[in-house]
Amino acid sequence: MNGAKVNTNTPILAPLQAHTLTEQDWHDSCDVLVIGWGAAGACAALEARSQGCEVMVADRFTGGGASAKSGGVVYAGGGTQQQQDAGFNDSPQAMFDYLKHETQGVISDATLHKFCADSVSNLNWLEGHGARFAHSVPPGGKTSYPSDGYFLYYSGNEKVPSYAGSQPPAPRGHRTVGKGQCGAVLYAQLKDACLRAGVQPLLQSAARRMVVDATGRVVGAELWSLPAGSREAHLHARLAARAERLQNFAPGYCDRLRQKVAQLEHDHAQPILVRARLGVILSTGGFIFNRDLIREHAPKFRRNFKVGATGCDGSGLRLGQSVGAQGERLSRVSAWRFINPPYCWPKGIVVNTQGQRFCNEEVYGATLGQPLCEEQGGQAWLVLDARLRQQAIRQALFGGYWWFQSVPALALMLLRVRKGQSPDQLAQACGMQPGQLNGALRAYNAAARGEAEDVFGKSKDSRQVLDKGPFYACNISVDNPIFPLGALTLGGLKVDESNGAVLDDLGQPIAGLFSAGRTAIGVASHLYISGLSLADCVFSGRRAGLAISNTRHADGSVQQSNASPVLERTAP
Structure with missing residues (x-):
């Protein structure tokens, strides 16, 4: 060379x-x-x-x-055998209603309907070629990728209230049976x-x-x-x-x-x-x-x-x-900014460099990563109070997560973290606008107590009052080397x-x-x-x-809309 x-x-x-x-x-x-x-x-x-x-x-x-x-995950629904074995009812229409929200017209409704209608047969087709899928559902809450032994899970925003349809959500992430990725x-x-x-x-x-x-x-x-x-x-x-x-x-x-x-x-x-x-x-x-x-x-x-x-x-x-x-x-x-697991992390709040919330923290990682990169310049913080931080550390240590989930989470909470005894002190440590973080926490805590609706539509199960100091800000920005933001x-x-x-x-x-x-x-x-x-x-x-x-005629010739290919041939 x-x-x-x-x-x-x-x-x-x-x-x-x-x-x-x-x-x-x-x-x-x-x-x-x-x-x-x-x-x-x-x-x-x-x-x-x-x-x-x-x-x-x-x-x-x-x-x-x-x-x-x-990860070998195939999104499939409409009533796969694995969904039925796990006790979930699903239909092609329910799958369409959900994906219509996610795809936002990138393909026609007719194509999306066909994708959903073909979902079961396509999964069966994969199984016919040797792939295996199973119905075991992981315990606990939302995860970016299930641990070994679990092969059916909520792999998108199905359980987020603003994405929910008229039918109960069903898990559609079918992970290929095997170990690891x-x-x-x-x-x-x-x-x-x-x-x-x-x-x-x-x-x-x-x-x-x-x-x-x-x-x-x-x-x-x-x-x-x-x-x-x-x-x-x-x-x-x-x-x-x-x-x-x-x-x-x-x-x-x-x-x-x-x-x-x-x-x-x-x-x-x-x-x-x-x-x-x-x-x-x-x-x-x-x-x-x-x-x-x-x-x-x-x-x-x-x-x-x-x-x-x-x-x-x-x-x-x-x-x-x-x-x-x-x-x-x-x-x-x-852009993938997953903040689960730990399962309790979405109970914190994600704020920009000014200290303002800009998303529902329980959404799928790419749904969070998109505005983080597109609208916030790739800069954001995950804010926890002392109580939630301790819960998250325990979950990362003993929750049975993959190492690529638990190790970066622990590093983020222990090594690259800002701390303040009060929200205002934390804001000062992070260079945020005075009062913005305090205001975001007050509004969020009111929703967590049931005194108001969450402005971003976070479900009640994903809210937790953040009022026990000290307060911590974990750097979830694109330039944090210990917590890569993939794309x-x-x-x-x-x-x-x-x-x-x-x-x-x-x-x-x-x-x-x-x-x-x-x-x-x-x-x-x-x-x-x-x-x-x-x-x-x-x-x-x-x-x-x-x-x-299907572009071949019955006699083996190729269908042509214009003239046939022109090739110079040398004499035999």
């Missing part, structure tokens, strides 16, 4: 014109080429393969992406299912440009691939895996590892051309690791801890844009919601190009709740895989 610094993002080039290629220029061919082998790509590949298509799936690394690093478990089942079905993987092969015919139809892609089995490929896999494994502990070190990974690609990857007779499905994830795109579209989230995988560099988005696709909601980023991108390529076809800036489908998962606009593209992204990977992945398969 040389010492020059290379960009860690996949370089995307202008598309190749098929009429300039000869038959010998193509290295391989298939019916469907899937670019990105995470959950969405795997689901798309499986669906296309089930329709008899010859499917190849390419990945810059060895598959998995952000899906394998996730179960995304790897779920992905392993999908990956194995792909291989059993005959999907051909092209690993350590990054797509750098599309191939289009004379009509603009996407007919393939150029992949830059490391030689299989080479020393460089083994080193690339080892360094990339280490970067993913240590990202939460040493992000700076992992960025240096990614430099080495990109250098290996720069020095040793070779181009191969793959023809896709029916077309290409883009499913490479989001772009949280692409700092240029974040700076351009979502600058308020530059300081957030990156949630995702190295492949979340916007390559699918940029490949689509290179052939005229329309990007949408690229400024939408989900992932939600925007992507605009698609036809009936089939996942990628749309251009006139709203017309780009022939031969489909998209799924976080590369595309979908159910999770307004605000994130746990499990919604993986559920959309299944929904949109299956949709794209089926739709691209």
